[in-house]
Amino acid sequence: MGYRELATRPVLFWVLVAVGARLPVAMAPLAFVFLVRERPDGSALGAGIAAAYVIGEVVGAVALGPRLRPARARGQLAAGLAGGACAFAGIGLLPDAHPVLLGALAALAGAVPAAAPGGLRALLTAPLPEELVVKALSVESVLTYAVWAAAPALVGGLALGVDPALPLLLAALLMAAATVGLWALPAGWPAEPEDRRGASMARTLARAWPVYLTGAAAMSLLALAELVLPALLEQRAIGVGWTGPLLAGYSVAAAAGAALYGLRGSWPGSLRAQSLVLLLAVTGCVAFAATARSLPWIAGALLVAGLLQAGVLVTRVLSLREALPPSAHAAAYSVMYAVVGVGYGGSAALAGAVQSAATPSVTVLAGVGFTLLLIAASALGDLRLPRAGQAPPGSGSR
Known part of the structure; x- marks a missing residue:
């Protein structure tokens, strides 16, 4: 289809x-x-x-x-x-x-x-x-x-x-x-009546915490790109006026990436593996942009990051749908919305603190390190995350 x-x-x-x-x-x-x-x-x-x-x-x-x-x-x-x-x-x-x-x-x-x-x-x-x-979520992205x-x-x-x-x-x-x-x-x-017989909604939503953590990691990278980019360009003796076009290019690339992801019915690997691999790739692109010395390299890194970031957005939503029963989906989407806001704010606070004592490039790399910690915690938690319809450990049969 x-x-x-x-x-x-x-x-x-x-x-x-x-x-x-x-x-x-x-x-x-x-x-x-x-x-x-x-x-x-x-x-x-x-x-x-x-x-x-x-x-x-x-x-x-x-x-x-x-x-x-x-x-x-x-x-x-x-x-x-x-x-x-x-x-x-x-x-x-x-x-x-x-x-x-x-x-x-x-x-x-x-x-x-x-x-x-x-x-x-x-x-x-x-x-x-x-x-x-999948196509509907790609359109939404x-x-x-x-x-x-x-x-x-x-x-x-x-x-x-x-x-x-x-x-x-x-x-x-x-x-x-x-x-x-x-x-x-x-x-x-x-x-779905069968979804109401088990744990409370709060406990059900908490089962998907590694997916929420992936969302926070993704948003922390976006905060780095938006908030530190002007200072990074200035450090590289590049006009700060390029900030707008670079961020617009990032958004356009992300929109294109979302459309491309939805064109194919399925991709290799599990949804959570896709999400983690794509997020690591985006992290690498942001780190490369922090160390690049010229505008074309910075622009290229941000364009590739935007292209891959869209896949992170779609796969983390699909991972929530896989991990939780249908009656919890809307609530889980809202919790994800809150968590990514916290991720953005946490990364912004970290960037502000580090930038007061270090160069913009070091600030971005510090933020990348923070993101990698979130990714590692998410990957470890994902090993114990049950799939939809699978009872969480210790819950017994339903």
């Missing part, structure tokens, strides 16, 4: 809803920075508001994702997206409000719709035959990278060319449109 089998009205509606739900998320951090940059200490304030937003996302994904119920998921997702739309609108309409209020609204904007990524992924894959799931590639240009153009509050008002409008669009999607996904 090819991508043409996905060209249906339900999938098209899902794409429109997903864009409306995810573009505000991609726009938010930079939009906060532009909103308050003219204030005293505007850069620090913008970073603080963005941090509050990310913390809200992490907390919301962990708290709300596992509470999604298959039979009424659409209503729960709609409530979350509507709340997020109101919070974004509040920030856009009150740009001069006290920083504490802006931070609280940003945390709310991150938290209340945080179950949407996992819930929407479940709504996409649940009605599809198993042979189309292409969409994700396209959204993240477009968001900075959209925010910059609106904030600098029209009004700093406009990106946040657009985010509110998009999220409200996604709320309405949810009613064109299924109400939920089938519940």
Whole structure:
């Protein structure tokens, strides 16, 4: 089966809803920075508001994702997206409000719709035959990278060319449109009674911790590429203006990689082996970029890293589906969403600490070492990770 089998009205509606739900998320951090940059200490304030937003996302994904119920998921997702739309609108309409209020609204904007990524992924894959799931996840990855590639240009153009509050008002409008669009999607996904007889949802989700750790490792590499790249280019006497084109190229390569991964029905090795091999290859590319001396080599390393990173994204989602029962998939996607946010934040904190005392290239290599530790822990834990339908050690038969 090819991508043409996905060209249906339900999938098209899902794409429109997903864009409306995810573009505000991609726009938010930079939009906060532009909103308050003219204030005293505007850069620090913008970073603080963005941090509050990310913390809200992490907390919301962990708290709300596992509470999604298959039979009424659409209503729960709609409530979350509507709340997020109101919070974004509040920030856009009150740009001069006290920083504490802006931070609280940003945390709310991150938290209340945080179950949407996992819930929407479940709504996409649940009605599809198993042979189309890989292609559907590849399409989702292409969409994700396209959204993240477009968001900075959209925010910059609106904030600098029209009004700093406009990106946040657009985010509110998009999220409200996604709320309405949810009613064109299924109400939920089938519940499986046999999945409710075993361990609690928390214990079920905890079984897949090595897969979550792989997600954190992958996101830590992305943080290195985004946050240290300007300083690395400056260290190599390369114009910092190349940062944007290089990161855009990374995103385009990742979108292409996701499409290529889905073209083939299966790849050699298990899903988890594929994920670890691809992640090690991406780590090698990032390390090579840190030691490269010229722009073409750095660009080539980032393009290859983006191409392979897309495979990591798809395989880790498929690994979650393999490790956990269907009733836990949406909750697991939300936990993964939270964990990758923690991975990004942890790598950013490490990069900031190391860069204050070392060169940018050493900072990247330190981050690569941190990523390799996460990969090693994930690989060791993976040896004991049960497959779907297999009871975890000590649980007895079901």
